[in-house]
Amino acid sequence: MSDPRTDKAPLLSVRDLTVQFPTRGGLLTAVDQVSFDLADGEVLGLVGESGAGKSMTGSAIIGLIEPPGRIGGGTIHLRGDRIDNLSPAEMRRVRGRKVGMVFQDPLTSLNPLFTIAEQLIETIQTHLGVSKKEARERAVALLDEVGIPAASRRIDDYPHQFSGGMRQRVVIALALAAEPDLVIADEPTTALDVSVQAQIIDVLKRLCSERNASVILITHDMGVIAETADRVAVLYAGRLAEIGPVRDVIQNAKHPYTEGLMGSIPSIKGTESRLVQIPGAMPRLTNIPTGCAFNPRCPKVFDRCEKERPALLREGQSEVACWLYDEERKEAVT
């Protein structure tokens, strides 16, 4: 077997991922044919408004979709190995060892009944097979790195003895304890105060880049994405609207939805007198329009958008699911 690290295959490859929920009204599609790749050491931001399917995409990758939801199609490969069809036991091994997780509420990732030391040491021992003493040393070093003051003493505290920001640092330490290749961070800073938020983002970014771990950062906050991500994937109604380098997406959005989304963020410079607003709201999953899901709200809609679902079209460095970037259309306009 070849060394996976020298393989040309990307670290993570998601192809046509579809997540569905059977309900009494029929099958709901929460994630609809989403595809993207993630290279080693890359930070990919997954943004979208509530109900866009961003968290669901994260859950699908780590095999934590709650029944009755299920992966209804597509594949997920991690280092070339398919992971979307693993048994729960095999998936648990992947989750601890190869993929770390950071959730919005630190208390969901930490067991309140055990000290930080017990939880960190257990994770390190299970996945790295080192002695207990060494595991403890590593744990203290890790806590030190994530910025917990007096780590060697505080390691024996229980989760409730830490503040919200400190707890999230502990969770980051726990996520990185088994030296995973990929960290999935789902709204890691949403529950925190702004002044703490910036610190947590810095820690996450620094530690992952030191370890060359890739990050999927799921958030609704464009500011966090702008400061952290290398590439951004924008989701709308469970579909990929646009994916590309962060600077392109933020400063030169191509999809009309992304453009509207960026315009709706009030600027700290406050030059705008009125915010750009996208009329209406994201459709409910029971009621997704035919063609492009965004067409009823789109200012640049034309007849094709209502009939055909747009494919991902390459435009510069980005890929955009919008018929405006179809070659024929571009020619017709010019």
Place this chain on the structure above:
Amino acid sequence: MSDPLLQVKDLTRIFDVSKPWLNRVIERDEKQYLRAVDEVSFSINKGETFALVGESGSGKSTIAKMVVGLLAASGGEIVFDGQAINPADTKAMAAVRSRLQMIFQSPFASLNPRWKVKDIIAEPMVSFGLYGEGNARVKRVEELLELVGLSAADAAKFPHEFSGGQRQRIAIARALSSNPEFIVCDEPTSALDVSVQAQILNLMRDLQDELGLTYLFISHDLSVVRHMANRIGVLYLGALVENADAKELFLRPQHPYSKMLLDAVPDVEMTGRPRVELSGEIPNPITPPSGCPFHPRCSIMVDECKAKMPPSIETPIGEAKCFRPEFQL
């Protein structure tokens, strides 16, 4: 200064956060108090938007509740158009109630799920006995729905049939139904997605222009506050550390905490502005630091800051409670 519509002077609120009596006796604990709001003073002029920003534990929501009379103050006074606000004085409250309204944070919890939209919006009219003749209330409800961008047909629906942004519009329609002059907005968009937030903020500004409303706007989000406010008060652990003109505050903040807050806002425009390394967390408000509450996190702290709370001083852009404000450095 033109005529202030609302004046708040030395407003203080202390909560008893002691454990139950028996636990205190057994564990030999003292009674514990939390100074959620500590001698806060500000005034709001007619037609203006004053914003209070702060992180968790800053006391911003407590101030909101005291201003509208949902919570009694422990000290200080609130005067609305010459009339003191005091929940204990039911007669005086009855006189001002219809002129004050509030928009709440959660579009889900703020509407009674068992009530139809028309009953929700009409409730203030019923309570104040307004638009009593014939079907004037029905007409008024329909007008209000259209004013906030919904349709008259929505009156017969229940709240669960609407999205978060639409519910917040219903809440705004309810707040407007008694023709108030002053509205306290307590984090009105923090539960909403950005694109919906933009709709609601635009609507609130349009309504302000149209109806001449005065807002007390409470938020933790500086960019939202920047967009909405004429003047901004920055709260830290219950104390109003800076009170300044909105535009100026963003250009030259005087208090080190204001500076830190501004620094913490993510750079969406990707201007590449340099960022000061942030440190520390908000202390437990039950055991606040001595002197200036911000001193343990302050980079320019001097001994004096530990000893006593700085008095409010005039700055080029307003007022600040700091011994070493930016303009003196």
Place this chain on the structure above:
Amino acid sequence: MNALSRFIASDFTYKFVRSPVAMIASLVVFILVGGAIFAPLFTSQNPFDPASLNLMNGFSHPMEPNQFTGESFIFGTDDQGRDVYATILYGMRISLFVGFSAVMFAMVLGVTLGLIAGYTGGRTDTIIMRIADIQLTFPAILVALLIFGIAKGITPPGRRDEVAIWVLIIAIGLSEWVNFARVVRGATMVEKSKEYVDAARLIGRSPFTIMLRHILPNTLSPVLVIATISLALAIIAEATLSFLGVGAPPTQPSLGTLIRIGQGFLFSGEWWILFFPATALLALALSVNLLGDWLRDALNPKLK
């Protein structure tokens, strides 16, 4: 019409038609309650009317022609020639009447006190809930016996049979109100902290209006569940008290009274006089209870 079609399309109906237990239980309840209410339509004999009885029919075996009269009774007859099938239908009337009335009484009392305790808080809350706690330490039967004893002492002997039913209702009702009060208090405290209550306080609505019009409607789902389960408990409590001889008088026999009468014949071989009323009681209480359990799951948003 609109409300009806909404109900048919609701999640509630959807869950109901997919739960065999709920369907069977409600069918049983429907048949038993229907049979009790319309008893005269289902039997020609009124067991309380001595004129319609024939002593010659005494101790008829089920499904067999009587040796003297040749009449046949599906569940047999007792010593006085009363058709057991008819006594069950009429007995269930008493049982259900007592059960429903007791639950209504407990519900009104419990919901009112629970709302006041939860909304007012502080000392009022402490007092109400301590009384509830004390009440809980006494077994329901004991409370009922106590009230029964007091009532017996203060009513003249000639009227005891008349008031017996009402005493029974109050006694059972008083032993059940705590459940309602606790659940409503909890739900009220949750609702009270929601912003729609602040919005109503802000415009000066009175605590009474807020409790009645805002909070009460939002606490009704758990109340419905408790009421259903309490109904099963009340029917059993009534049967127990009547069995002990302190409940429904023999002139107005409930299922419990019938069982008490029947157990005297068990050892002389006339098993049916006990067996059929006991089966009816079991079927009624079990079905109502199963329905209550299902309601609790169906109305719980967390289990969706």
